[in-house]
Amino acid sequence: MKPTHIEHIGIAVNSIADAIPFYENVLGLKCYNIEEVAEQKVKTAFFMLGQTKIELLESTDPEGPVGKFIEKRGEGIHHIAFAVDGLEERLREAEEAGVRLIDQAPRTGAEGLSIAFLHPKSTFGVLTELCEDKKSKINK
Amino acid sequence: MKPTHIEHIGIAVNSIADAIPFYENVLGLKCYNIEEVAEQKVKTAFFMLGQTKIELLESTDPEGPVGKFIEKRGEGIHHIAFAVDGLEERLREAEEAGVRLIDQAPRTGAEGLSIAFLHPKSTFGVLTELCEDKKSKINK
Numbered sequence: 001m002k003p004t005h006i007e008h009i010g011i012a013v014n015s016i017a018d019a020i021p022f023y024e025n026v027l028g029l030k031c032y033n034i035e036e037v038a039e040q041k042v043k044t045a046f047f048m049l050g051q052t053k054i055e056l057l058e059s060t061d062p063e064g065p066v067g068k069f070i071e072k073r074g075e076g077i078h079h080i081a082f083a084v085d086g087l088e089e090r091l092r093e094a095e096e097a098g099v100r101l102i103d104q105a106p107r108t109g110a111e112g113l114s115i116a117f118l119h120p121k122s123t124f125g126v127l128t129e130l131c132e133d134k135k136s137k138i139n140k
Numbered sequence: 141m142k143p144t145h146i147e148h149i150g151i152a153v154n155s156i157a158d159a160i161p162f163y164e165n166v167l168g169l170k171c172y173n174i175e176e177v178a179e180q181k182v183k184t185a186f187f188m189l190g191q192t193k194i195e196l197l198e199s200t201d202p203e204g205p206v207g208k209f210i211e212k213r214g215e216g217i218h219h220i221a222f223a224v225d226g227l228e229e230r231l232r233e234a235e236e237a238g239v240r241l242i243d244q245a246p247r248t249g250a251e252g253l254s255i256a257f258l259h260p261k262s263t264f265g266v267l268t269e270l271c272e273d274k275k276s277k278i279n280k
Contacts, residue, residue, distance in 0.1 A: 002168035005190035009149065009220060011266055019264045026237045027222065028142035049222075050145035050191045075265030077217040080149060082167065082189075097166045124159045125215025126151055 001090040003082035007113075007131050008046075008053035010079040012066045016045040016058040023047050023054065037110050042066050044110050055081075055110065079117070081129035087114050090130055094118060106132070141230040143222035147253075147271050148186075148193035150219040152206045156185040156198045163187050163194065177250050182206050184250050195221075195250065219257070221269035227254050230270055234258060246272070 013019040016034065023029045029047040036043045041064025045056040057078055059067035069078055084090045087106045095101055102117035109115035112135050118128040153159040156174065163169045169187035176183045181204025185196040197218055199207035209218055224230045227246045235241055242257035249255035252275050258268040 001166070003189060006146070006149070006192050009146070011264070013264050022239075022262075022264060026141070026234055026239055049143060052146050052190075052192060073213060076260070077220065077266055080217065094166055099162075099166055120216070122162075124151070124153050124162060126217055 001084055001093055001130075003084050003130075005051040005083050007081040007083040007129075007133075008055045009077060010055045010057055010081065010127075010129070011076070012057050012059070012069050012078040013075050014058070014070065016043060016056045019056050020045055023056070029054065033111070035110055036060065039107075040065065040109070046111070079127035079129050081115070081131050084130050084132055087116060087130055087132040091116050094130075099123065141224055141233055141270075143224050143270075145191040145223050147221040147223040147269075147273075148195045149217060150195045150197055150221065150267075150269070151216070152197050152199070152209050152218040153215050154198070154210065156183060156196045159196055160185055163196070169194065173251070175250055176200065179247075180205065180249070186251070219267035219269050221255070221271050224270050224272055227256060227270055227272040231256050234270075239263065 020031050024031060029049055031045050031047055033046040041059060041061040043058045043060055047054040057066045061067055100119040100122040102119050106114040106116050113131045113133050115129055115131040120127045160171050169189055171185050171187055173186040181199060181201040183198045183200055187194040197206045201207055240259040240262040242259050246254040246256050253271045253273050255269055255271040260267045
């Protein structure tokens with residue numbers, strides 16, 4: 001595979017309302033979208049910087065993945081998402097290369113992207129997301 | 141401040157030799173530089189993806205910052221670096237906004253960049269680096 005760019009960096013925070021002022025007032029970025037992803041038990045806030053989004057993640061349930069991450073490690077960088085073409089095929093390639101998959105097939109994530117996670121145990125500790133924006137391709 | 145882009149993402153690994161094949165053979169990136177930064181007690185490996193570099197960090201000393209990070213948290217994403225213009229002024233702005241600085245003044249990091257770190261205690265758990273490529277500006 002060859003990703004086209006880093007689509008976003010996911011950052012786990014206790015409260016997006018508390019963290020947004022740092023990103024807006026200190027770093028000078030603009031929060032352009034706040035969205036709840038019920039399936040992932042998170043509320044997300046997005047900032048665009050060049051090719052890459054910063055995605056703040058606030059847990060809506062202590063039993064959700066971000067709630068558990070924060071309980072174990074505190075606030076911090078949660079995952080990196082690489083933009084790819086042909087996500088399903090890229091997943092199969094990763095699997096054939098011996099990478100353990102969290103998602104066997106793509107599912108829908110924030111902003112309507114097709115997404116799938118690779119397990120950090122086979123990616124040297126980095127929770128790695130692959131994602132594809134099929135919607136924007138149809139619109140092109 | 142308004143960063144121009146995400147300059148790099150720093151990832152702490154036990155061994156860059158072990159991790160490089162994942163980035164090259166699975167993600168399809170190319171390692172274009174390996175460099176030791178003695179002051180930071182790390183050996184680094186760089187990959188370029190769009191505007192942003194992936195910087196793998198292997199500790200050369202258990203007492204160095206990456207060695208301590210890995211001892212405490214294991215391998216994983218270590219920091220995000222934002223490219224800015226006028227680093228010294230940006231640092232003063234951050235300080236005036238109440239951000240705790242790790243580096244009071246810019247110093248030289250990998251690839252000859254001027255760099256300074258903000259303390260994760262005042263950036264919602266994210267070790268945040270600001271950096272400026274003065275060298276490439278002089279060459280322009």
